[in-house]
Amino acid sequence: MTTKYTPTIATEIIQEYSAAPEMLVQILHAFVARFAYLSDEAIRQISLELNLSRADVHGVVSFYHDFRTEPPGEHIVKICVAESCQAMGSRELTAQVEEKLGIKIKETTDDGQVTLEPVYCLGNCACSPAIMIDEKVYGRVDASKLDGLIEKCGG
Numbered sequence: 001m002t003t004k005y006t007p008t009i010a011t012e013i014i015q016e017y018s019a020a021p022e023m024l025v026q027i028l029h030a031f032v033a034r035f036a037y038l039s040d041e042a043i044r045q046i047s048l049e050l051n052l053s054r055a056d057v058h059g060v061v062s063f064y065h066d067f068r069t070e071p072p073g074e075h076i077v078k079i080c081v082a083e084s085c086q087a088m089g090s091r092e093l094t095a096q097v098e099e100k101l102g103i104k105i106k107e108t109t110d111d112g113q114v115t116l117e118p119v120y121c122l123g124n125c126a127c128s129p130a131i132m133i134d135e136k137v138y139g140r141v142d143a144s145k146l147d148g149l150i151e152k153c154g155g
Helices: 007-016 021-035 040-050 054-063 083-087 090-101 143-152
Strands: 075-080 114-119 131-133 136-138
Touching: 007 021, 007 040, 021 040, 021 054, 040 054, 075 083, 075 090, 083 090, 090 114, 090 143, 131 143
Parallel strands: 075 114
Antiparallel strands: 075 131, 131 136
């Protein structure tokens, strides 16, 4: 469940981790779980409360693919780009979704319905290629199955 960002809720999250700088990654995960993304205001508050530079916090945010700095779409479509899925066609699936939705990986449709993201393994290698939509994993996805799943997302 995502919540609108407020400094008070943000402080509560940070305090759950004792405002410890070594807990930065866990704090960032908690923020994304609560607010869906890390706004400039959130990054500023985290850096102040942990006594870190904004550059330090932003460096961690930009390094890990789990963190986003823009609001995501209503539906998040993640396509596995690990070796097994690539060998079984995930590159083609990515191209198909990009064309269908008119966006590239790490973008959101203009109507805010779908965000497309890469994921580096879904642990479903035996059923490659795999995708995840809104935390639900689908295996052995082909072009037809993908079209049906994307249509359910409003795409």
